[in-house]
Amino acid sequence: MKKFLSIMLALVLALGCLAGCGEPASSSTSGDGAATAFRIGGTGPLTGGAAIYGTAVANAAKIAVDEINAKGGIQFELRYEDDAHDAEKAVNAYNILKDWEMQIFMGSVTSAPGVATSAEANADNIFFLTPSGSSTDVLGGVADPLTGTVSIPRKSNVFQICFTDPNQGLASAQYIVDKNLGEKIAVIYKNDDVYSTGIYNSFAAKAAELNLNIVSTTTFTTDSQTDFSVQIAAAKDAGADLIFLPMYYDAASLILTQADAIGYAPKFFGVDGMDGILAVEGFDTALAEGVMLLTPFAADAEDEATQNFVAKYEAAYGETPNQFAADAYDTVYAIAAALEKAGATPDMTASQLCDVLVAQFTSADFAVDGLTGASMTWSATGEVSKAPKGMMIQDGKYVSMD
């Protein structure tokens, strides 16, 4: 009983403390008078198994913000919060950012958290532009490729820099048919992952429409992402000459290694998540020879903007940036371009900025040149207009296939 009372007391103190902590952050900032910088926030997995993607986005966003701030025009203040690839924690992180008086939201890096935070941002009318949350449920209003029904109404202030998962699936199937890349197709996808399943579903629907011959479809999950011998053997036994891999490069690198170990060398076709495979420390790039992928970004592209970004990223973080990083870099620049064009000022509220930015992004004459696409435009559905580029890995480098 006495223990109970003492702990009860401690709890009351802690509660008081909590209330105290919640307060000052918001009061001190609004007391500053005219704000000078736009507050941009974002959430992403900075810890845990998906931390590769979150850290890439947070790092690249910081590079872009530093560059823009150095130019002297529009000024940004950037804050990234960890969501550990979990929708519940992402909403907590979003609320932290809201308490910080975030004005513009770079969304969540991964899909499931993005679905949650986009709903919150939609309710609060805070502009949402995600670099990489590619599920259509983030945008809302897009029909499911298998059933043709819409689960979530369109969230009108939510936009994406990356292409949506179904679009990638459609484009991949179309590309394979157009270029006549394979007769017998095998698919391996990750069936506890929103991204991978999203691409697979639309790929399967489109493949049926185009009469692609899919001879083997196998899956794996986070829990079984070590051994792929069965999936590879199934493709091999079915005589597949092309394996479609809608997944991130961490799993794909294992598949390439294990297929090579049994001397099976079909064509491999990946999506934008495959980008980054060449930069994995210790990866034998010979294994990826001939791998094809649809991606908007290649770190060894010759243009000046990409080289500048890659050099800065490597200097700051010691790693080659992947497509997530490039998308994040473009996100910040797209926001800056829209703010500049609209003549928005940092003393506007988040809701005012949201209306201004939505008007810009959906206007016909707003286009952004970025690392991941030239003159990207957005439609009212929130999707970006850029087209995936077909790339092939040759001698450890990406070579355009078009």
Next chain:
Amino acid sequence: MLAFLNHVINGISLGSVYAIIALGYTMVYGIAKMLNFAHGDVIMVGAYICFFAVASYGLHPILGVLLAMLVCTILGMVIERLAYKPLRQAPSLAVLITAIGMSYFLQNSAQLMWGTNQKMFPAIFGKTPFSFGGITISVTTVVTIIACVVIMLALTWFTGNTKMGKAMRACSEDKAAAQLMGINVNTTISITFAIGSALAAVAGVLLCSAYPNLVPTTGSMPGIKAFTAAVFGGIGSIPGALLGGVLLGVIEIMAKAYISTQLSDAIVFAVLIVVLLVKPTGLLGKKIREKV
């Protein structure tokens, strides 16, 4: 038939990796009577040490493995001294939670020190597989199976015939009685952790040689699977860990190959449940007679 044999061999490859992790689990459990959930993360540390030794400093793989064993042994003893030893008298669940805290600690430290980007573990046993008549078996698998058997025999011999080993068994039977017999229980448990952690380093190197994807969370899922394997074989039983690990691997591959890749996780665990219902103390577990 050929396909079936290849699946069996793949199952054994996967299973031998589970087995070698399970040996460490079962060793610590058998003697210290605690579920060391941080074991999987010690494996990850071992793999990172070996990776840096071989890939960054160009050391010979054998030296890399020895270095990893050394570091993990020290790490294991430090963890034991700081986090587990003060809880010797505490309820076993308190130790379990501390071990989970330690697991988070190791994962997050690894992330801060070595970054989140994956590293491909070098093929230290070469890439050319043995193949005869359409059946291929990788060198890593052969090494892992040999390592498993050697470690199992060595541990069985060690716990059965050496003075320290007998002290360990005494501690596992009854700590208080062992202490009365003049056995230093604390030292014995420390040494158990040292051995368990050295095994973890070997397991880490073999895990990453077979499945060369190295990230700070590399050890967690194989750790849980290995724990399952150890229980499957009868936790605390050294041959049981080997048997449980190999069977778990084979079942996993067979479930994927002949039933469904989508449901394989569910099938593996369902088989585990059925086995435990038939043999409630695992395949080779000791029946403990209950006393009032």
Next chain:
Amino acid sequence: MKKLRMSKATGINFLTYALVIIAFVVLQVMGNQGMLSSTLKGQLVPICAYVVMALSLNLTVGILGELSLGHAGFMSVGSFAGAVSNVALAASIPDAGLRLAVSMIIAAIFAAIAGVLIGIPVLRLNGDYLAIVTLAFGEIIKSLINNMYIGMDVDGLHASFVQNTLKLEAGGRMILNGPMGIPGIQKTSTFVAGFVLVMIALVVIFNLVGSRSGRAIMALRDNRIAAESVGINVTKYKMMAFVTSAALAGAAGALFAQGQNTIVPSKFDFNTSILILVFVVLGGLGRMWGSIIAAAALTVLPEMLREFADYRMLVYAIVLILVMLITNNPTIKNFFESVLDRIKSGKKAKEGGAEA
């Protein structure tokens, strides 16, 4: 002076109710006054859900004395059952509060059924073997829901397994979309609903524990063979505690899911089960008020540690280890007990002085 005499247990129960009510009133008033940060406001419903999860697991681990590593499985069943029924009942029960209550009941029923199915084989086992089987069940549930597709159109609910083969009429919608989970949940859970559920859970647990059945359950925990020998039906009482625990977890899952915008099956994995077990152990086995405080504190803690940026989860791990070490350190325990004793004796002496 006349004093109301009550047993120690009743006193603690009473104080536990008081704790919950006071915390609720304080938070509710602070919320109305705009004194709560958005972060804490957003966490109120999850905190209630985790509190109920911790209470229900404490029934299994603390009162029944069996280690369960798969409690998130019941939460998962409850979450998906609750969220699906929320969508499905949207037309027939327009009132959000009533719909939430109904969906929680449905969730509790589904979770209880899962509890029975799991309990029959599991409760025959002991100790770590039981723990691993509960872990296995948690993984199986995760894997099954991952392969489940439920849609709705004018004809009602449709479901398919492994492959999404649903043919929905125009105007229909997917509700549960396999690995993508349920993407568009209407938030219907409120803090008030969470508070009510915590109170219900406490009433159920305290009544069970204080009853004849509760004593039988604890007798099983303390000495199964002795309990059996005096004629206690092992299976019946174990099952009673286990299924009650599962049903409460299911209701908590429904509360949780309907406080989120989206839930995915992989959320309810081994790590979530472990998280809830941490609440229970930290709060003390069998000590319900401890579970409440531990669940609330450990849910808020990671958000409060955001100041540490990259070191956040590292600090969290260290806090966890230190708390376990400190609460189990005999020297510190003795020190606090002696301090409390001194305060108590000092108070008694003073009281004595005043009376004299």
